[in-house]
Amino acid sequence: MTDLLNEMLPAIEAELQKQVARLDVPRTRVYHDMLTYHMGWTGDGAGPDATGKRIRPLMLLLTAAACGKPDWQTALPAAAAVELVHNFSLVHDDIQDKSEKRRGRTTVWIKWGMPQAINAGDGLFVVANLAMTDLASSYPAETVVDAMRILQNTCLDLTRGQFLDISYEKRADLGVEDYWPMIGGKTAALLSGCNELGALLGGADQSTREAYRAYGQYLGLAFQVQDDILGIWGDESVTGKSAASDLLEGKNTLPVLAGLGKKGRFAARWAQGPIQPSEVADLAGLLASEGAYAYTHDTARQMTDMATNSLREADPQGEAGQLLMDLTDRLLKRDS
Numbered sequence: 001m002t003d004l005l006n007e008m009l010p011a012i013e014a015e016l017q018k019q020v021a022r023l024d025v026p027r028t029r030v031y032h033d034m035l036t037y038h039m040g041w042t043g044d045g046a047g048p049d050a051t052g053k054r055i056r057p058l059m060l061l062l063t064a065a066a067c068g069k070p071d072w073q074t075a076l077p078a079a080a081a082v083e084l085v086h087n088f089s090l091v092h093d094d095i096q097d098k099s100e101k102r103r104g105r106t107t108v109w110i111k112w113g114m115p116q117a118i119n120a121g122d123g124l125f126v127v128a129n130l131a132m133t134d135l136a137s138s139y140p141a142e143t144v145v146d147a148m149r150i151l152q153n154t155c156l157d158l159t160r161g162q163f164l165d166i167s168y169e170k171r172a173d174l175g176v177e178d179y180w181p182m183i184g185g186k187t188a189a190l191l192s193g194c195n196e197l198g199a200l201l202g203g204a205d206q207s208t209r210e211a212y213r214a215y216g217q218y219l220g221l222a223f224q225v226q227d228d229i230l231g232i233w234g235d236e237s238v239t240g241k242s243a244a245s246d247l248l249e250g251k252n253t254l255p256v257l258a259g260l261g262k263k264g265r266f267a268a269r270w271a272q273g274p275i276q277p278s279e280v281a282d283l284a285g286l287l288a289s290e291g292a293y294a295y296t297h298d299t300a301r302q303m304t305d306m307a308t309n310s311l312r313e314a315d316p317q318g319e320a321g322q323l324l325m326d327l328t329d330r331l332l333k334r335d336s
Helices: 003-023 026-038 055-066 072-097 108-112 114-137 141-168 176-201 206-233 254-262 265-271 277-289 292-314 318-332
Strands: none
Touching (some): 026 072, 026 108, 055 072, 072 108, 072 176, 141 176, 206 254
């Protein structure tokens, strides 16, 4: 890692711990423990593998610095806020999806029960909003209000995407056109918000802010489409995720919706009900033969091109700008 990353990543972690410490009082100590456990700092399996990569706060800080702001530390409260929002959504996702594991550890709702886990997710959301108020020590009031507006609109988009995702589960009439609003909310909204916030707090003008916002949006779309490819045709030894899971769980991913649109053999089998493990390999091959793999791969490339073009338009500067470009390249050329 570069010197800048070696400065930013520990600073992000320290800011996150500072914000979560708002709940570290004797009467609700277990409540605080729930949050520190979910964030990957405490409990069995705590450590880097449990915390995640902190991509979203890192992108916010890199964007701020790439806009010419040398004292990127002033944007740390916003960086913490976007990571806390991300983790709030994960706690609630685990409940809604009935997921028992998150990053190889028991999920909060399994460990402490559903009612308390809902409250823990709510706590992360509130702390995220309180973190944003700390920007007032370094930025004028109008900038803080603008930043909070961006974050709240982002959160609203997240809930819209989650609503669509859940509502799609029992629908059999979906097409490719239904896919984009869902992932635009669930996956792309927060990345877009991170980059727009970073540009705002970095002092960028309106056109540059818009370029960074578009970059984050297309980056999120490209990332999700790639994830959909890996969820059916990925190498399990590389991804660490079963390539059978998306088909077995009946997920309405882009390849599946593209396959359904062909109204061929895959669509006929999908309509018959749940896929069995013994069928997965054949169905993945059938999807590819009917053009779903090529279509999804081409779509991922289109979204990737739009993301990189938007980033070039934003014209990120200095070491932070180069790191942002390098990070983008790694995210868009992943195999896991």
